[in-house]
Amino acid sequence: MPKLLERILEVSSNPNDVVLDAFCGCGTALVAAQKNNRQWIGIDISPTACRVMAKRLQDVCGIREKEELWKIGRGFIVRDLPWTIERLRALPPFEFENWAVIALGGMKNKAQVGDKGIDGRIFPVSAMSNVREAGADELGLEERWFPIQVKQKDKAGRPDIDAFETAMRRAGCEKGFFVSFDYSSDAETEISRFFREEHRVIVPISVREILDDQIAHKLA
Numbered sequence: 001m002p003k004l005l006e007r008i009l010e011v012s013s014n015p016n017d018v019v020l021d022a023f024c025g026c027g028t029a030l031v032a033a034q035k036n037n038r039q040w041i042g043i044d045i046s047p048t049a050c051r052v053m054a055k056r057l058q059d060v061c062g063i064r065e066k067e068e069l070w071k072i073g074r075g076f077i078v079r080d081l082p083w084t085i086e087r088l089r090a091l092p093p094f095e096f097e098n099w100a101v102i103a104l105g106g107m108k109n110k111a112q113v114g115d116k117g118i119d120g121r122i123f124p125v126s127a128m129s130n131v132r133e134a135g136a137d138e139l140g141l142e143e144r145w146f147p148i149q150v151k152q153k154d155k156a157g158r159p160d161i162d163a164f165e166t167a168m169r170r171a172g173c174e175k176g177f178f179v180s181f182d183y184s185s186d187a188e189t190e191i192s193r194f195f196r197e198e199h200r201v202i203v204p205i206s207v208r209e210i211l212d213d214q215i216a217h218k219l220a
């Protein structure tokens with residue numbers, strides 16, 4: 001893929017032109033642009049994707065993320081990151097849900113209301129090979145997914161967890177992810193009970209963990 005992208009860049013632009021990738025993800029097109037002496041601008045809504053992209057540009061292309069270097073055309077900067085707890089608290093709830101679901105690598109539920117307690121879904125790639133069933137679509141994407149519930153609040157409590165458990169039972173999910181600023185001890189006790197008695201896993205994730213890029217092991 002990088003080779004193909006490099007070929008596309010070569011035939012469609014000249015050295016020093018500016019390449020814009022408005023959904024740059026982990027930066028494949030930006031790396032191709034950098035290698036082929038193009039300038040580039042990458043945009044991505046996901047702070048996690050932006051961090052991956054920045055690391056990749058440094059590792060693969062050897063350019064540094066440094067404002068002083070960027071000003072003289074030798075480095076790059078990542079703007080508008082990191083999100084802060086204060087900014088996230090001030091977001092409208094729907095925007096906050098979007099941020100959290102995308103930060104986990106999930107997909108937002110299309111319904112803005114009536115989502116039955118589920119704000120987004122994660123489709124684990126590792127699960128795809130063992131979920132193919134008769135009638136399954138080509139990628140097997142429909143069969144196995146994990147729900148995400150987002151609460152823009154401090155000390156998500158037992159009632160919040162109870163409601164998510166109901167949604168998980170209804171959807172037949174054995175694992176789900178919950179995002180909030182933090183959790184009450186009642187919530188944690190209930191998550192343990194749910195696992196012990198019903199063998200279903202709720203993974204509580206805090207906003208701090210997302211901002212600090214500490215969630216990879218929880219998503220594995």
Ligand SMILES: C[S@@+](CC[C@H](N)C(=O)[O-])C[C@H]1O[C@@H](n2cnc3c(N)ncnc32)[C@H](O)[C@@H]1O
Pocket residue numbers: 022023024025026027028029043044045046049102
């Ligand atoms: C399929 S990925 C792009 C992959 C990329 N070509 C690469 O090499 O990694 C799509 C990206 O679009 C980003 N995205 C989704 N909605 C967006 C939006 N409204 N604005 C900017 N980026 C968005 C996602 O965070 C995701 O990283």
